[in-house]
Amino acid sequence: MNAYFESPGVLVLAFAAIPAAVYVIIRFRRVREQLFSAGQRGWQGSRVTEAISIRTVFFTLSWMLVCTAAAGPRWGTRLEPVREQGAAVVFVLDVSRSMTAEDLPGNRLEFAVQYASRLAGELSGIPCALVVFKGTAQLLIPLTTDRRSLQDGFRAASPGMISAPGSVPAGAISTAVKAFPPSLAVSRYIVLLSDGEQTQGSLVEAASGLHAGGITLLAAGVGTVSGAEINAYAGSGNVKIHQSRLDSVLLEDAVRAAGGESRYVLAANPGSAVEILERITSGMGGTKNTVYASRTVKRYPIFLAGAIMAFCAALVAGGVSWKRS
Structure with missing residues (x-):
């Protein structure tokens, strides 16, 4: 306490x-x-x-x-509505094996890294964090305005950084929520970059609680509907060819479950990054957003x-x- x-x-x-x-x-x-x-x-x-x-x-x-x-004296906490301007962003990057599919320039992961890196570069002065996920989720970079450490985190992203197989976007959302300090009284955004494949948990269920916590989900689908073949057992000496496709339906369902001003964009579409940037920066002008922050009780x-x-x-x-x- x-x-x-x-x-x-x-x-x-x-x-x-x-x-x-x-x-x-x-x-x-x-x-x-x-x-x-x-x-x-x-x-x-x-x-x-x-x-x-x-x-x-x-x-x-x-x-x-x-x-x-x-x-x-103060002890205990409670959520209070606060009128604030500003933002904090947690990037959630999918580094599962399916992100090595080559249906985008380079592959999905390389495309997502470049996409997120450019977004972060435009969010000057806004605290950003990085969560990566595969079979488990990990907070790689806590909230910081240091863009160099964030960019280093993007460059280090690879399927090999997490040993657990599979893909758990639901767990990544939970980890991202915990990355926001309870007392942070600014608009909070989770930018999810994924192809939508999941092997455990429910992304829709994890996203359903975001709006109540004052968090907006901005999901960018990485990949194509036609998809590409990948070796599910790459690096193990075994071969299992799998046709990996972008699951836009799952990502769109998650955005609807998150509610509020949440959005889904197709990362490969021109202007999708601008749409995400405009959504994040829209509350940083003269208008103030109502967010819920955890305050210590007097x-x-x-x-x-x-x-x-x-x-x-x-x-x-x-x-x-x-x-x-």
Whole structure:
């Protein structure tokens, strides 16, 4: 649990009340001893001491609670709507074996890397991250404005960087969501570059929760409908020819499930990158977007309420003892 004080220095004042209270109680007892001689001591002196002690304890507690409230205690989180401008982007890059199909210049992966690299180059000043996936997903580059590290990540992308076989775009979406800090109060985008092949999980199901989390899915289909042949067991010495085709239907279904301003584009189409850029930068002008950010909850009202209760208890409990005396 993330717990902290906004102004922890104020707590010094709270603890200062403890020796002050002890001094008052001890000092009063000494005064009582001086006022009541041995022959005059009785229950009245004890009751007066009791009243002073009770009031001192409760007043001290009240003061400590007020100081704690002033220190600005925070713990726990909740989602709050925030009007902000700006953006953060997580690129999700498919590096599965099917991305080696050569139905695009070079192959699908090379095309996707160049496509993402150009997009990132146009998103100057916008924090970007990179998630790669195959049989598992991995956050390769956390959110950063350092374009050099991001471009290095793109260049390093290959099927060999992840040993697990298969393709799990659903897991990649979950990893991308976690790449956004909970307190990030800007528009959040996931740019998915994939041919749509999946062997595990449900991309549509993973995408269905994005809109509620304030995340927009921008999916770019990499490949062609006719597809190309690949060796599913490349590098293992075995041969299994597989006809790999772009699954636009799955990607479009995922975009519909994500809702909101999510979009699907065919990466090979001219102008598709511009469409993605315009969508990301549209909220960065004069208009502000409503996004949901996780905020630490201010807890000072609890301590103020406790301080008032302790103050009232000092008046009531101490007053009763005083009247008895």
